[in-house]
Amino acid sequence: MIDFEAILDGLFDIVHVTDEKGRTLYCSGRYEEFFGIDPQEMIGKPIEEFYHLGYFSPTITMRVIRDRKKVHTIQTTRKKRRLLVEGTPLWDADGNFCGVVNTSIDITDHEQLQQEQNERKYVGGLLQSEMTKENSRRKGKISLVYRSQSMEQVTALAEKLAQVESSMILLGESGVGKGVLAKYIHECSPRADKPFVHINCGAIPETLLESELFGYEKGAFTGADKDGKAGLIEKANGGTLFLDEIGEMPLVLQVKLLNVLQEKTITPVGSAVPRKVDVKLITATNQNLRQMVKEGRFREDLYYRIHVVPLEIPPLRERREEIPVLVHYFLGVFCEKYCLDRQLSDACFRILAEYDWPGNVRELENVVERLVVTAPDVLITPTQIPRYIHSHEDSALGGIKVERVMQMQEAMEEVERQLLQRAYEQHKTTTKVAEALGISQPSASRKLRKWVFTGE
Numbered sequence: 001m002i003d004f005e006a007i008l009d010g011l012f013d014i015v016h017v018t019d020e021k022g023r024t025l026y027c028s029g030r031y032e033e034f035f036g037i038d039p040q041e042m043i044g045k046p047i048e049e050f051y052h053l054g055y056f057s058p059t060i061t062m063r064v065i066r067d068r069k070k071v072h073t074i075q076t077t078r079k080k081r082r083l084l085v086e087g088t089p090l091w092d093a094d095g096n097f098c099g100v101v102n103t104s105i106d107i108t109d110h111e112q113l114q115q116e117q118n119e120r121k122y123v124g125g126l127l128q129s130e131m132t133k134e135n136s137r138r139k140g141k142i143s144l145v146y147r148s149q150s151m152e153q154v155t156a157l158a159e160k161l162a163q164v165e166s167s168m169i170l171l172g173e174s175g176v177g178k179g180v181l182a183k184y185i186h187e188c189s190p191r192a193d194k195p196f197v198h199i200n201c202g203a204i205p206e207t208l209l210e211s212e213l214f215g216y217e218k219g220a221f222t223g224a225d226k227d228g229k230a231g232l233i234e235k236a237n238g239g240t241l242f243l244d245e246i247g248e249m250p251l252v253l254q255v256k257l258l259n260v261l262q263e264k265t266i267t268p269v270g271s272a273v274p275r276k277v278d279v280k281l282i283t284a285t286n287q288n289l290r291q292m293v294k295e296g297r298f299r300e301d302l303y304y305r306i307h308v309v310p311l312e313i314p315p316l317r318e319r320r321e322e323i324p325v326l327v328h329y330f331l332g333v334f335c336e337k338y339c340l341d342r343q344l345s346d347a348c349f350r351i352l353a354e355y356d357w358p359g360n361v362r363e364l365e366n367v368v369e370r371l372v373v374t375a376p377d378v379l380i381t382p383t384q385i386p387r388y389i390h391s392h393e394d395s396a397l398g399g400i401k402v403e404r405v406m407q408m409q410e411a412m413e414e415v416e417r418q419l420l421q422r423a424y425e426q427h428k429t430t431t432k433v434a435e436a437l438g439i440s441q442p443s444a445s446r447k448l449r450k451w452v453f454t455g456e
């Protein structure tokens with residue numbers, strides 16, 4: 001007579017059998033080693049109880065009972081083992097469902113090996129590139145991560161220009177890193193211990209921009225602070241003024257800005273007396289300013305004044321070698337921020353490296369953050385990567401969805417919210433958001449306040 005139990009106990013795989021209600025009928029000898037439960041204690045008891053006590057997760061038996069079909073999953077046990085489990089329904093001679101048999105293989109070492117290989121590969125890659133060139137620079141709190149030759153040149157030039165007083169303009173699509181480069185230039189400059197003031201000209205309503213930038217005298221207008229208020233340009237005195245989205249600056253203010261550059265003075269609203277101000281000006285835009293000059297929307301004299309040294313940052317899709325380095329960098333940043341241990345599988349790196357990143361580094365940063373916070377396990381796998389990235393669809397629309405059936409009104413609001421967030425991420429100014437969505441600027445502004453600037 002063959003002793004089947006002895007055979008099962010001798011197997012490398014772990015076998016567990018329940019009846020149709022999920023009560024344990026049999027489990028093989030090595031069960032305790034992996035799950036920390038004495039097999040004898042389990043007999044006759046519903047497996048669900050042990051799941052709720054946290055001995056393993058997720059449960060597979062209950063899924064097979066519910067779905068009546070073969071199921072696969074990776075389970076983590078209380079003994080910190082990772083098991084690849086196959087759950088199979090059992091049928092009696094009359095075709096009635098009568099139980100479940102689970103077989104599990106221990107893949108803990110295999111996974112660790114894979115992770116180590118991943119690490120080695122990327123650390124190896126990083127070391128290799130360090131032998132030929134640096135791929136990250138740090139100044140103060142600013143880390144600039146890059147690997148491409150184009151960014152190497154941009155950074156080297158930026159460091160040189162940081163030492164001189166001339167104005168510079170940073171060009172490039174939204175999210176390529178103009179803001180972070182401006183801060184880096186400031187940190188490299190002799191003005192590093194003085195203020196760095198970043199103003200997004202497109203984010204401040206036109207009616208407020210003048211008083212925000214130039215400040216105002218007491219009693220300058222109704223509702224003004226009775227003591228007057230210093231403007232943001234004055235707050236940058238001695239340091240660096242970074243005017244982002246300079247193309248959004250109205251023509252009337254462009255004249256006043258020219259005075260700041262030529263006469264080194266500002267005149268607050270409601271005052272006739274100019275005040276001395278000393279700032280190093282860095283501007284940025286993703287618009288074609290030359291074209292705007294031709295169309296009379298940007299002053300020619302200001303254009304030449306700020307265009308002394310243009311620095312162009314290429315879009316991420318034109319410096320693809322940077323993608324794995326940036327993914328690796330942001331993975332570290334967010335693991336530390338959220339106190340989580342997360343790794344990306346090789347396949348994930350490949351998928352992310354092939355995507356075009358229309359939203360550039362900002363989009364990549366957001367995707368990595370989302371992966372870190374939503375991944376259920378240490379190893380992040382391709383299934384967790386948003387679908388629009390897999391399929392190379394336009395990310396501007398691919399990710400917009402409602403998660404469940406809900407009231408129509410609620411669904412429309414959800415779509416509007418996501419659309420506004422996407423549009424703002426890509427375009428950054430109310431005018432351009434309005435243009436992209438085909439709505440008026442006041443309407444875009446109102447909707448952005450409702451959905452995007454909620455906490456500001």
Ligand SMILES: Nc1ncnc2c1ncn2[C@@H]1O[C@H](COP(=O)(O)OP(=O)(O)OP(=O)(O)O)[C@@H](O)[C@H]1O
Pocket residue numbers: 143144145146172173174175176177178179180181244286361362365425426427428
């Ligand atoms: N080379 C880089 N190294 C590290 N972080 C980067 C790099 N490039 C961009 N980032 C990060 O990506 C995000 C977007 O960058 P940033 O805001 O500087 O882009 P931008 O070109 O100024 O965009 P916009 O024109 O929309 O204002 C920021 O969080 C920034 O810190």
